[in-house]
Amino acid sequence: MLKTRRWVRRAGFHFLRILARVSALGGYAGVAFIGEKLGAAHYHLGGSKRRQLLSQMARVLPERADAGQIKADLKQAYRVNDRAILEILAAYSGALPPAALAGVCTLENHQVLDKLHQLGSGVILLGMHMGNGVALAIHLAHRGYPVSIVYRESNKIRPQFFAYGIERNGMNAIPALPASAGFRQMLRALKGGGILFILMDQASKRGGVETPFLGKTLAMPPGPVELARRTNAPIVPVRLREARGGWRFRLGTPIRLDNAQTVNQQVKMLSELMEAEILSHPQWWTWHQRRWLRHPFSQNPDTQNQ
Numbered sequence: 001m002l003k004t005r006r007w008v009r010r011a012g013f014h015f016l017r018i019l020a021r022v023s024a025l026g027g028y029a030g031v032a033f034i035g036e037k038l039g040a041a042h043y044h045l046g047g048s049k050r051r052q053l054l055s056q057m058a059r060v061l062p063e064r065a066d067a068g069q070i071k072a073d074l075k076q077a078y079r080v081n082d083r084a085i086l087e088i089l090a091a092y093s094g095a096l097p098p099a100a101l102a103g104v105c106t107l108e109n110h111q112v113l114d115k116l117h118q119l120g121s122g123v124i125l126l127g128m129h130m131g132n133g134v135a136l137a138i139h140l141a142h143r144g145y146p147v148s149i150v151y152r153e154s155n156k157i158r159p160q161f162f163a164y165g166i167e168r169n170g171m172n173a174i175p176a177l178p179a180s181a182g183f184r185q186m187l188r189a190l191k192g193g194g195i196l197f198i199l200m201d202q203a204s205k206r207g208g209v210e211t212p213f214l215g216k217t218l219a220m221p222p223g224p225v226e227l228a229r230r231t232n233a234p235i236v237p238v239r240l241r242e243a244r245g246g247w248r249f250r251l252g253t254p255i256r257l258d259n260a261q262t263v264n265q266q267v268k269m270l271s272e273l274m275e276a277e278i279l280s281h282p283q284w285w286t287w288h289q290r291r292w293l294r295h296p297f298s299q300n301p302d303t304q305n306q
Contacts (some may be wrong), residue, residue, distance in 0.1 A: 035083030092165020122190030
């Protein structure tokens with residue numbers, strides 16, 4: 001059964017990769033159009049998973065559920081983030097040139113990054129799984145910033161696909177695994193004044209800090225916190241502000257960690273920051289791409305978002 005699922009996932013990836021290359025014949029507009037259509041189909045064909053998500057979202061977002069808004073939120077989340085996936089595959093496969101994605105991405109409050117970069121400080125850009133954060137990283141690399149992206153290999157994708165794709169788009173590729181080697185590369189990039197784009201993601205099955213998140217208790221990664229503590233690099237949240245016609249992001253206020261706090265406290269703080277962003281803009285978060293759905297809601301009422 002496990003092998004069958006793996007082959008199905010691999011076949012799905014190859015289908016998306018081919019679809020990305022074909023849609024790229026129409027340029028960025030072609031990829032974005034097909035990506036959104038793919039997301040809409042994904043939503044309508046979701047069946048049981050869609051119903052589970054709507055039920056759980058209603059628990060997290062009761063006011064939007066009462067207003068009849070969560071179906072539209074979830075449908076848009078499918079469209080926005082499936083489009084982002086197709087764009088990334090098109091860019092990483094070389095079908096979409098770097099300038100194409102760089103040109104449809106705008107960044108508000110970029111002065112924050114400019115100032116930190118002029119000071120020679122390494123910067124941790126913290127993505128939140130909203131829209132195409134890779135487009136922002138490509139945009140920054142296109143402008144001459146030394147950008148590194150952390151990636152994780154997958155059994156459903158051919159080896160080195162991400163590494164080659166990241167390098168093809170003018171960025172430095174850093175593998176998340178093996179953890180010790182990847183962490184050393186991240187430290188070097190930050191100490192050298194580089195910009196590290198990393199996602200605020202759930203941890204692997206082998207680790208993480210148990211943290212309240214959207215009404216559940218999840219193992220959240222300590223990596224961004226550990227990197228900031230070791231290098232004194234600021235963490236700059238990346239917030240999506242518009243997804244129509246391109247991508248508009250805004251940089252948040254740099255976060256300088258207080259090492260008087262514990263790692264667990266700081267991971268909880270970053271998780272709360274991401275949670276607040278999701279609750280404010282649920283239509284952009286990747287509800288359907290996450291493992292959040294699989295976890296039960298916490299019994300502790302203090303962890304519920306009601």
